[in-house]
Amino acid sequence: MRRLKLGYAPTRRFVFSAEDAFRYKQMIREKIESFGLGIDIVDLEGINEEGLLYNDLAGAERVIERFRKEDVDAVFFPHCNFGTEDAVARVAKALGKPVLLWGPRDESPLEDGMRLRDTQCGLFATGKVLRRFNVPFTYVTNTRVDDPVFERGFVNFIAAANVVRHFRNLRILQIGPRPASFWTMICNEGELLERFGIEIHPITLVDIQRAGERIAKKGGPELKEAIDYIKATLDWSEVSEDDVRRIAALKVAMRTYARETQSSAIAIQCWSSLQDAMGIMPCLANAILTDEQIPVTCETDIHGAITSVMMQAAAFNEAPTFFADLTIRHPENDNGELLFHCGNFPVSLVEGRPKLRRHFLFDDHSPGTNEGRIKGGSVSLARFDGDHGEYSLFLGRARGSEGPYTRGTYVWVEVNDWPLWEEKLVTGPYVHHIVGIHANVIPALYEACRYIPGLKPDPVDPTEDEIRAWLRGSK
DSSP states (O other), X not given: OOOOEEEEOOXXXXXXXXHHHXXXXXXXXXXXXXXXXXXXXXXXXXXXXXXXXOSOHHHHHHHHHHHXXXXXXXXXXXXXXXXXXXXXXXXXXXXXXXXXXXXXXXXXXXXXXXXXXXXXXXXXXXXXXXXXXXOOOEEOOSBOTTOHHHHHHHHHHHHHHHHHHHHTTOEEEEESOOOTTOGGGOXXXXXXXXXXXXXXXXXXXXXXXXXXXXXXXXXXXHHHHHHHHHHHHSBOTTSOHHHHHHHHHHHHHHHXXXXXXXXXXXXXXXXXXXXXXXXXXXXHHHHHHHHTTOOEESTTOHHHHHHHHHHHHHTTTOSOEEEEEEEEEOSXXXXXXXXXXXXXXXXXXXXXXXXXXXXXXXXXXXXEEEEEEBOXXXXXXXXEEEETTEEEEEEEEEEEEOXXXXXXXXXXXXXXXXXXXXXXXXXXXXXXXEEEESSOOHHHHHHXXXXXXXXXXXXXXXXXXXXXXXHTTOO
């Protein structure tokens, strides 16, 4: 997708210093550009002589027109002095995009007692009017331009806005129905479309089988690239040349379908009909695609695919996700848990040289698993899920820990209070699948829920109070 576009709408009020507001407009623009987020900024230059939003109804209409034409994904209203609350609210309401409200902290009054900006007072006013207009918004504490709290809040807002724009454009490629015995993977396709606008594009296992066979027979640069990557990156000594070719062909077929259907992620019925039809496991193909920012979830887990896209977006698509089973508790650490799946974790995360192996659970031992322990460190874990018409987003943080060897792709993690996690996960609406990422995306995902009606954040660690305190700089 294209880079995120931010509507930059600095605002002032006529009774305060226009010169000081103009100076802060430039200062704030330079500061947010210095954060290096790789966003496109659409400003108000040419709207009027100042490039500022103030008490002019026609001016507000011109701002709305420009931002709509540029198709901005979010809007930032820095209050360069008191600001014009009704103009801000009109623009925000008309666009329906995530809104950031912040203003730079005022200096001391002048020697004659006059004040140039009264920014904080204007923020109180705008917050109230946005509520009157039923506009959800993000607020960052009134701080100086160089304060780390401003940078923290701004970056987190942009990450949240990136989640929202990906969420609002979600299409999941579904390859095959859920396995018959996996009732946990039941989802309401109609409700996802009606409630969130999420589209599911289903194809059959026969479709992917035939596409894979055509690609394997025809060859081509994409297939060669996939084969070369597998041979160069993995220890494939336990499988045959033909196995590698079929796995690579499956990967190319899945990517082609995702591209043609403009799907953000894939949910595949990874077993067991696919093994019968193609003689391979899709795990490694899933792993490679996930590394390429097309996350693939096992067992036709649609909600898991949605979670994966949200987490990628929260990390600015700079880190791969990994889709895991919550498997067993650590044999010695009461707060430890095994995150595992047969072999679908991204290859880039595996410590050392991963192995391309035959599956260890099935009688026919079909080849196609990518095996190895992935790196630990700090990870964010999340799960979008719901039932009975109610949806929530589980959020928690963990850290990699030592633990015994097991097959497949895996990592042992430690959390703050596993019995609390287990209780929340079992009592629902969650299942045994969770998505991880090596990035701190919890505050951004929490904030994104503000702009997704019908989705409630459900943080376990940090708590909601701890997230808010971190964002406002209280801890």
